[in-house]
Amino acid sequence: MVGTASRVTCRVALMSALGLLLAAVPAIQPVHAAGSGPAFRNSAVSGGGFMSVIAESADGTLVAGGDTQGFFRSVDGGQSWTPEDAGLPSMAYHVAALLTVGSTWYAAVGSATSGGVAQSLDDGTTWSVSASAGSGSPPIFDGTNLPGQMGHPRATGNLLGSDGSFLYAASFGHGLQRWSLTSATLSAGWQCVALCTSFLNSLTLDGKGDAFVSVIARTGASKGVYEVTGLHSKVGSKALSSSRGVSTGVQELLSLGTRVYAVGANGIGYWTGGKWTVLDASSHWYTLTGYETVSGSAPVDVLYAATYAGHGTNDVEQLLVTGTHVAITGLVPSGSVGTTIYGTATPWWEATNAGRAGQNLGPSAMIGGCPSSASSLCSGSTVDFFAGSSILMVTRDGGAPDELLVAGRSGVWHFDPAGSPAWLPAVEGLDSTFDLAVAVDPADSANVAASDADWNVLTSADRMNDVNGALAPPIFAANNGTGLAVAWDTSVSPSALVVSGGSRTSNASGSIFYDATWATGGAWTSLPVPAGVSSRPIALATHTISPGVDVLLAAFQKTGVYAFTGSATTGVWTLIASGTSGGPSISPGDTHGVSLAWAADGSAVFMYDTGTHAVWESTFDGAAFAPWAEVYADTGIAPGRGWVVGDPSTPSEVWISNTNGLGAVDTATCSSVCALPTWVTTTPGGPLATYASSSGDYVYMAGGGTAPSFWEVQVTQCATTCPSSAGFADPYFAAVASDGIALAAGSDGSVYLATLGNGIAVATAP
Numbered sequence: 001m002v003g004t005a006s007r008v009t010c011r012v013a014l015m016s017a018l019g020l021l022l023a024a025v026p027a028i029q030p031v032h033a034a035g036s037g038p039a040f041r042n043s044a045v046s047g048g049g050f051m052s053v054i055a056e057s058a059d060g061t062l063v064a065g066g067d068t069q070g071f072f073r074s075v076d077g078g079q080s081w082t083p084e085d086a087g088l089p090s091m092a093y094h095v096a097a098l099l100t101v102g103s104t105w106y107a108a109v110g111s112a113t114s115g116g117v118a119q120s121l122d123d124g125t126t127w128s129v130s131a132s133a134g135s136g137s138p139p140i141f142d143g144t145n146l147p148g149q150m151g152h153p154r155a156t157g158n159l160l161g162s163d164g165s166f167l168y169a170a171s172f173g174h175g176l177q178r179w180s181l182t183s184a185t186l187s188a189g190w191q192c193v194a195l196c197t198s199f200l201n202s203l204t205l206d207g208k209g210d211a212f213v214s215v216i217a218r219t220g221a222s223k224g225v226y227e228v229t230g231l232h233s234k235v236g237s238k239a240l241s242s243s244r245g246v247s248t249g250v251q252e253l254l255s256l257g258t259r260v261y262a263v264g265a266n267g268i269g270y271w272t273g274g275k276w277t278v279l280d281a282s283s284h285w286y287t288l289t290g291y292e293t294v295s296g297s298a299p300v301d302v303l304y305a306a307t308y309a310g311h312g313t314n315d316v317e318q319l320l321v322t323g324t325h326v327a328i329t330g331l332v333p334s335g336s337v338g339t340t341i342y343g344t345a346t347p348w349w350e351a352t353n354a355g356r357a358g359q360n361l362g363p364s365a366m367i368g369g370c371p372s373s374a375s376s377l378c379s380g381s382t383v384d385f386f387a388g389s390s391i392l393m394v395t396r397d398g399g400a401p402d403e404l405l406v407a408g409r410s411g412v413w414h415f416d417p418a419g420s421p422a423w424l425p426a427v428e429g430l431d432s433t434f435d436l437a438v439a440v441d442p443a444d445s446a447n448v449a450a451s452d453a454d455w456n457v458l459t460s461a462d463r464m465n466d467v468n469g470a471l472a473p474p475i476f477a478a479n480n481g482t483g484l485a486v487a488w489d490t491s492v493s494p495s496a497l498v499v500s501g502g503s504r505t506s507n508a509s510g511s512i513f514y515d516a517t518w519a520t521g522g523a524w525t526s527l528p529v530p531a532g533v534s535s536r537p538i539a540l541a542t543h544t545i546s547p548g549v550d551v552l553l554a555a556f557q558k559t560g561v562y563a564f565t566g567s568a569t570t571g572v573w574t575l576i577a578s579g580t581s582g583g584p585s586i587s588p589g590d591t592h593g594v595s596l597a598w599a600a601d602g603s604a605v606f607m608y609d610t611g612t613h614a615v616w617e618s619t620f621d622g623a624a625f626a627p628w629a630e631v632y633a634d635t636g637i638a639p640g641r642g643w644v645v646g647d648p649s650t651p652s653e654v655w656i657s658n659t660n661g662l663g664a665v666d667t668a669t670c671s672s673v674c675a676l677p678t679w680v681t682t683t684p685g686g687p688l689a690t691y692a693s694s695s696g697d698y699v700y701m702a703g704g705g706t707a708p709s710f711w712e713v714q715v716t717q718c719a720t721t722c723p724s725s726a727g728f729a730d731p732y733f734a735a736v737a738s739d740g741i742a743l744a745a746g747s748d749g750s751v752y753l754a755t756l757g758n759g760i761a762v763a764t765a766p
Helices: 016-024 474-478 731-739
Strands: 051-056 062-066 071-074 095-101 104-109 116-120 128-131 160-162 166-170 176-180 191-194 199-205 211-216 222-229 236-239 250-256 259-264 267-272 275-280 285-294 300-307 316-322 325-330 390-393 404-408 411-415 423-425 435-440 448-452 456-460 469-471 481-489 496-503 511-515 525-527 537-546 549-556 560-567 570-575 594-598 604-609 614-619 629-633 643-646 653-658 661-666 678-681 688-693 696-703 709-714 724-729 740-745 750-755 760-764
Touching (some): 051 095, 051 390, 051 411, 062 095, 062 104, 095 160, 104 160, 160 199, 166 211, 191 222, 211 250, 211 259, 222 250, 222 259, 267 285, 275 316, 275 325, 285 390, 300 390, 435 750, 448 750, 456 481, 481 549, 537 594, 549 594, 604 643, 604 653, 678 709, 678 724, 709 731, 724 731, 731 740, 731 760
Parallel strands (some): 199 250, 259 285, 594 643
Antiparallel strands (some): 062 071, 095 104, 116 128, 166 176, 222 236, 259 267, 285 300, 316 325, 390 404, 404 411, 411 423, 435 448, 448 481, 456 469, 496 511, 511 525, 537 549, 594 604, 643 653, 653 661, 661 678, 688 696, 696 709, 740 750
């Protein structure tokens, strides 16, 4: 086993011929995909994430903002969505609020102490972000509206408003701020209006020069509702009475006529004439919208509210307020929630085959549950870890229930009171999950598996056109775990699925599971982890050495890389030892900071370890691994994450990508002094994959950053010089790939990109 063979003294040096060819390759700019390049699209991994807010412009364009996914746009009433994140600095971007002023979109974006206000001048297609950078710059939004949820702007309420002259923002820690709509740039000119050190989680303007805001402590505890008067003259602020309770724990405010409505932990009510009136004393309301049909001293108002506490029929309700009387209609009766994606005949995987999601189908799956069973808002409930967020009225019928779109825990849901069933998931194209790894079965390209932060492991038997299973090995579910890595064991037929995961919040509870009957819902078998190892296995790679015998490599965070050699779940773990040049740190600061790859013939394994910013090699003679030898180390100040893949033609060659670009090193002619890679392109690097076919062997790179591009490097059978390379700019790829994390290619030419925020993108190789 490992450690018994003599150490290979391989060092880095490019083969002279390859080096000359690589050096001769000029910088290549991406070209638009027009038949020759890959045309990316969304996969069936749709709707499995939290959408914080949804809004509509005057022309009917819808924009939905994700908790971590940036923006999605719909021009057909929510029947289909496309990601529109061009201009954002990175994927995994929090969107806390949306507002349209004329033809311009504004959004509260960011998290913790970063972020600011984003703007779109082309109806939500592209965005520019003006980050918060001190006095006069945009305010900060970090979601400090729920205890324990700081940094995640889920269901943060209306945070933006406009009176036609100013854009107002309810900020976190800097009170009520405003910015003149005639200003030249969003980056400057912001002024605090009132409550300048307060944390606010909702804002509404009454149209008469006053504002109402919900004030909270940094920890999320409510401090009640305040009225800010004289916005156009002498500004003042005062706390409104909280004697009736509904003014505390407020999550959303809405101004209609002479009333200010509030929803929150103490029910639904309104403020007028110097007092609060309670309409619905049920707790845990989270979002509110509505309109007035009759004004005056006895107004008629139509309201819609959503909860996250499991009220059954009344998880979403209509409140028809006539004067001081209210008629409440629950809109989610039993049997009203469907499983077919709105606008299609396609069953939604999450609602039908996703295990716990299928069991929770209905209000709890639609809207969500509590952030913590210990929260005072949740009364001990542990239905879910998320909350409802936003309601958009598609119609305004004046009394009969309206057509609605409700955003929340599971994407967006469409409500049609005349439909049967009334509720359908409006998630077509709403790719909204953190997918951390993706792998294609080498023996059958139709089989694809992805590890996912929300769903642990997602599988498909038809090239990600459908998701046929959401699998949760026991320890993942028991520890609030997340899937981290996936691989295939091809030593058996059909191939078995190997997955790893661990605790979502700590460097513990690491586990690896094996399933030979995954396609039919077979049981998982736990692999025993190496003795004394308790950290998370963050990367996997497999290689079949003979029928029924497989070598599984697992990189355990902060610990090392172990090899498991054996059959199915029976085998022996051995550690790949450090060499004279030291050893990798196994990415101590980055759960996804290790890339493992086998050489094409199994003669070596390569690893990029972000913790050391280095590429490492261990040769393998079929029975034992040599100690790690350093191939290449990035000495840059911020080299960032990196990836490796073995060349599909030359077993001794390793391809490397990081922020420097994409390059190759051949380890066959090493000297005592290591040469640096020669970069094929200096485009910011991304995940790598290989594709071997009768027409040639290729290396693919999903380049990320602010201008994502897909790169193809042909490494064999070149017509003239080799390697030849080309970059392609595809519109869908550009919208989702700024934070790609893993790339895989099947033997049929299919390509899969896993992203941190926008699910899995699929294409056919160029």
